[in-house]
Amino acid sequence: MQSNMNRRGFLRLSAGAAALASFSWTASHAGASKRPNVVVIVSDDHGRGDLGCYGNPVVQTPHLDALAAEGVRFTNAFCTTASCSASRSVILSGLYNHYNGQYGHEHSYHHFRSFDHVRSLPVLLTQAGYRTARIGKYHVAPEEVYRFDVALPGGSRSPVRMADNCKAFVASGDAKPFFLYFCMSDPHRGGGKAADLPHEPDRFGNRDQGYPGVKEVTYDPEEIVVPDYLPDIPECRAELAQYYQSVSRVDQGVGRLIEVLKQAGQYDNTIVIYISDNGIAFAGAKTTLYEPGMNLPCIVRTPWQKNKGIACDALVNYADLTPTILDFAGATPGDYEFHGRSFQPVLERRHADGWDTTYASHTFHEITMYYPMRVVRERRFKLIWNIAHGLEYPFASDLLESATWQGNLKRGNTRYGRRTIDAYLHRPRFELYDLQNDPHEVVNLADDPDHQARLNEMKARLKAFQEQTKDPWILKWEYE
Structure with missing residues (x-):
């Protein structure tokens, strides 16, 4: 849900409007002989700043850079x-998770699951006549709600082999x-600690024997951004070097998948979307x-794109x-609503x-990490409502144990990046930031008398968002 939300509410499409949407596609892309294939590529914990096409001068992502050169790169995707x-x-649902019920992790004892009424992508x-397949990390439930025609085999840490397994x-x-x-x-973090390396960084899935079809790209910690x-x-720096190596493996998987599409004669009728599920696996992201x-x-490549290689500043979200x-x-269904x-x-x-406006809604990560936050973000200003602000900010287990966090503590540092450790752990009820003058979000304007009108306006927008998306946590305005 974006700007003009008070006028629009949910996206409501009658059967006639759905027919119009279908007609619009046909008219816009009359050169296509059939409906397009769609490939959605999701990496796990890949930050926006860690691709060449987004300005990183060190990390090697030539295939993703080429995809961006053929399509559009969103600079404000959330x-x-x-x-x-x-x-x-x-x-996969077009619904905020406070409404679809998948409040946090699906696996193991976390056991969060979406509601049965959700109609997934x-x-x-x-139902619209597409063949559907998934491969790799799934991580949602129940399967009846997020059902694909087929689940293809392939280890999710071996992206080139994954791509090869999509051929048939x-x-x-x-x-x-x-x-x-x-x-x-x-x-994503994983694979244990690299005990043979200085500072014993997390391996980020990297391993000595490598992966089939992947030419591992290694990085000098001194050259990391x-x-x-x-x-x-x-x-x-040691952990970022491992992370970069994992990013380059992702890139090679994307390159191989595009090659598979081309060899099958499907690329010229296929939309390719590349996203990451959330920010990098470090505290602060x-x-x-x-x-x-x-x-x-967020990179989107369509076969009919004429204005190629552009960066779009629209505030879009997942x-x-x-x-x-x-x-x-x-x-587009005529009898169903999306956020x-x-x-x-x-x-x-x-x-x-x-x-010009977007929203966010976070409640859990691990089951032990209850810390609901709601966000309204405009082009310049951003408001975070920390609903459980009386609690110390919770850690994901792997972030707490990371060499980066523990190394910073052992050095006796009181700051973590631009933010103090105390400010990271103990957050006020509201955080209001001027992103133009304070892009690092460290100067909280919520108590500034000169910004009270803006604070109240953004709080009202946040409440309206919660009302229209049926957020149960709207009760917290009155009870806490």
Whole structure:
């Protein structure tokens, strides 16, 4: 849900409007002989600043850079919740997770699950005549809600092999268009500590024997770009070097998948979307709704794009993905409501009027990490409502144990990047930031008398968002 929300409410489409959406696709892309295939590629914990096409001078992502050169790169794309399962539920439903029920992790004892009434993207596309397949990380439940026609085999840390395992599905002689949901576990933390390296960084999935078809790209910690929200200490540089290596593996998987599409003769009729589920797995990004946690890479390549290689500044979020893909497919249902809206109309624009506000809603990561936050973000100002502000900010287990966080503590540092450790752990009820003058979100204006009118206006917008998306946590305005 974006700007003009008080006028629009939910995206409401009658059967006639749905028919119009289908007609619009046909008219706009009359050169296409059939409905487009759609491939959605989701990486795990990949930050926006860690691709060449987004300005990183060190990390090697030539395939993603080439994809961006063929399409559009969004500079203001946001997840709505910086947690794996919860974010993926939004991607596949077009609904904020406070409404779809996937409040946090699906796996193990966390056991969060979406409500049965949710009609997900793969189910809607199947009903519209698409073949649907998923491969790699799934991480949502129940399967009846997020049902694909087929689950393809392939370890989610081996992206080139994953791409090869998609060949038969992509090259099928079936006349139906297809939807492929391709989800890697890189560059998520994992694989243990690299005890043979200085500072014993997390491996980020890297291993000595490598992965089939992948030419591992390694990085010198001294050459790493340390973002301002992280501490520039040797432990952090060592971990970022491992993270970069994992990002380059992601890139090679994307390159191989595009090659598979081309070899099958499908690339010229396929929409490719690349996103990350949330920010990088470091304190200050993942699990937070500060900019590094929610402002993410989003690259969209369509076969009919004329204005190629552009950067679009529209504020889009992951609740918009399902409506956009259904719009591409001419498959928008006439009897169902989404929280997002299609961003297909802005794909040829560098600047998009009417896309000036976005929202976020985070409640859990792990089951032990209850810390609900709601956010309204405009182009310049951002308001975070920390509903559980009386609690110390909770840590994901892997972030707490990370060499970066522990190394910073052992050094006796009182700051973590631009923010003090105390400010990171103990947050006020409201955080209001001027992103133009304070892009690092460290000067809280919520108690500034000169900004009270703006604070009250943004609080009102946040309440309206909660009302219109049926957020149960709206009660907290009165009770806490």
